[in-house]
Amino acid sequence: MKQSISVSGLIFPNPVMVVGTYDEHGEPNACTVAWGGIASSGPESVSIGVRPSRHTYDALHRTKAFTINLPSVEHAAAADYFGMVSGRHYRKFEVTKLTPVRGDYVDAPYIAEFPFCMECTITHTVDLGLHTLFIGQIRDVKIDESLKDEKGNLDLARAKILTFDSGQLAYRAPGEIIGEAFAIGRKFIAK
Numbered sequence: 001m002k003q004s005i006s007v008s009g010l011i012f013p014n015p016v017m018v019v020g021t022y023d024e025h026g027e028p029n030a031c032t033v034a035w036g037g038i039a040s041s042g043p044e045s046v047s048i049g050v051r052p053s054r055h056t057y058d059a060l061h062r063t064k065a066f067t068i069n070l071p072s073v074e075h076a077a078a079a080d081y082f083g084m085v086s087g088r089h090y091r092k093f094e095v096t097k098l099t100p101v102r103g104d105y106v107d108a109p110y111i112a113e114f115p116f117c118m119e120c121t122i123t124h125t126v127d128l129g130l131h132t133l134f135i136g137q138i139r140d141v142k143i144d145e146s147l148k149d150e151k152g153n154l155d156l157a158r159a160k161i162l163t164f165d166s167g168q169l170a171y172r173a174p175g176e177i178i179g180e181a182f183a184i185g186r187k188f189i190a191k
Contacts, residue, residue, distance in 0.1 A: 009035070013163035013172065016079050019048055020067035020100065020109045020117075021059035023087060028100035028109040030069070030092050031056035032083030034164055035131060044138040046120060049131035055087040060122060060134050065106035068136075070116040073160045073173045080171070105139040115144040115159040 019031045035049035046068060050057050060066055071079040078096040085092065093100050100109035103119045110117040120136025127133075149155045163172045 010166045012165055012167060014166060015070055016076075016162040016164050016171065017048060018069040018071060018079055018082050018111065018114065019050070019056055019060075020069055020103075020111060021056050021065070022063060022108060023055065023059055024062065027087070027091065028093055029055060029059065029087035030082045030098075030100075030109075030111065031087065032079050034083075034166060036068075039135050045123065045135050046118060046138060047133050047135045049128070049133050051131055057132065061125075063107045064122040065103070065108045066120050066122070066134070066136060067103055067106070067108045067110040068118045068120065069111040069114040070159070070161045071111075071114045073162050073171075075114060076162050076171050079162060103140075110142065115147060116156070116161065117142045 014034055015037070017033050017036050019033055021029050021031070023029050031050070031054055033048050033050060036047050039045040039047040048066070048068070050060060056066075075098075078098055081096060082092055098114075099112035101112050103110055106119040106121055108119065110119065118136075118138050119140040119142075120138055122134050123137050124135040125132060126135070143154065144159070147155055147158050149158075157174060157177065160174055163174065164170075165172050
């Protein structure tokens with residue numbers, strides 16, 4: 001039996017997304033966001049929800065560009081820190097000793113030590129209330145070479161991408177594979 005709980009923006013799992021931007025002085029900044037994900041597969045687009053009070057919000061409006069960086073579990077503390085303090089008052093890359101790298105396709109930095117990043121240009125902005133949804137078209141995806149298997153295929157499980165459990169307010173490591181997508185459900189397709 002299900003029990004009703006109050007209306008809540010909970011969904012699990014959420015990838016921990018660290019958004020890279022340049023501030024008004026050209027300083028690299030990173031901000032962890034909890035809300036976002038793939039918005040379209042054509043054109044390939046991703047969405048992020050950012051509060052207007054965040055330092056990153058102004059940078060997004062000004063540059064119309066951002067990166068999404070997915071940290072591995074080994075960078076959980078840095079990812080948490082990026083969401084705890086403001087780039088208005090702290091130089092987050094100096095504190096964490098992580099490396100901002102200028103994007104090849106957009107005016108935003110990505111994080112060298114994180115295994116997966118996307119470079120995006122903003123195509124749509126939607127004010128939703130507490131958050132503004134920024135939709136960015138993906139211009140490039142970068143991965144660590146170690147994320148390819150023996151056949152050269154992408155194996156994201158090797159990255160141990162950090163996830164956010166919004167119900168427990170906790171970070172989690174990825175789980176085991178329990179079945180192949182677009183295959184295990186075939187048992188329900190009439191033959």
